[in-house]
Amino acid sequence: MRRADRLFQLVQLIRGRRLSTAKFLAKRLEVSERTIYRDVADLQHQGVPVEGEAGVGYRLGSGFDLPPLMFTQAEANALAASVRLAQAWLDPAMAESAETAWSKIFSVLPPAGRTAAENVPLFAVVMNPDEATQQTLQRLREAVHARRKLELRYRDAQERESRRVLWPLGCFYWGSVWTLGAWCESRQDFRSFRVDRMAAVSVLDEQVDHVPGRTLADFLRAVKAK
Numbered sequence: 001m002r003r004a005d006r007l008f009q010l011v012q013l014i015r016g017r018r019l020s021t022a023k024f025l026a027k028r029l030e031v032s033e034r035t036i037y038r039d040v041a042d043l044q045h046q047g048v049p050v051e052g053e054a055g056v057g058y059r060l061g062s063g064f065d066l067p068p069l070m071f072t073q074a075e076a077n078a079l080a081a082s083v084r085l086a087q088a089w090l091d092p093a094m095a096e097s098a099e100t101a102w103s104k105i106f107s108v109l110p111p112a113g114r115t116a117a118e119n120v121p122l123f124a125v126v127m128n129p130d131e132a133t134q135q136t137l138q139r140l141r142e143a144v145h146a147r148r149k150l151e152l153r154y155r156d157a158q159e160r161e162s163r164r165v166l167w168p169l170g171c172f173y174w175g176s177v178w179t180l181g182a183w184c185e186s187r188q189d190f191r192s193f194r195v196d197r198m199a200a201v202s203v204l205d206e207q208v209d210h211v212p213g214r215t216l217a218d219f220l221r222a223v224k225a226k
Contacts, residue, residue, distance in 0.1 A: 091138035
């Protein structure tokens with residue numbers, strides 16, 4: 001890869017993430033971390049507002065942008081396949097947004113590129129959960145985004161019902177079912193709840209607080225430790 005191309009790709013990688021470490025960038029560009037440090041210094045010298053430092057990570061400052069990029073054929077094919085796979089299980093609102101986004105990308109592809117993307121031999125059999133489960137999934141996703149607490153009426157595997165007040169952290173797909181990862185106020189611990197076992201979900205007015213030990217990162221660490 002030419003150095004000019006590498007610098008361009010470096011900017012693309014940095015602007016696509018909140019914070020990118022030199023280790024991550026070096027792995028993606030297949031160069032050494034020392035090369036990343038040197039390239040970042042050169043970009044900064046040229047006026048590109050790359051913020052951060054070695055050992056911490058980099059991000060792109062506000063007010064900097066590059067012109068729209070044309071996707072390579074491989075990238076377009078990957079996006080087409082990703083949308084097909086995602087739409088099989090996304091909630092209705094997000095599935096519609098995925099379709100709209102793909103339509104915009106599709107419209108700027110050259111004719112040959114459109115044909116190739118349409119003919120990617122990778123499909124997802126649409127096995128959507130029932131409408132009630134889809135609507136619940138959407139309500140959960142929106143509550144996580146808005147940082148709103150939930151009141152849940154839940155049935156476990158033995159059909160025992162309980163009521164919980166949850167701090168929703170994220171929705172997870174496990175290949176056959178969706179679950180909600182949350183901090184449970186009654187158990188004072190992290191719990192996962194299957195969406196298809198939720199008898200009723202109410203979004204409360206109360207906001208989820210920023211409490212160390214109860215974040216999504218803490219939940220993921222707890223799951224990994226089990």
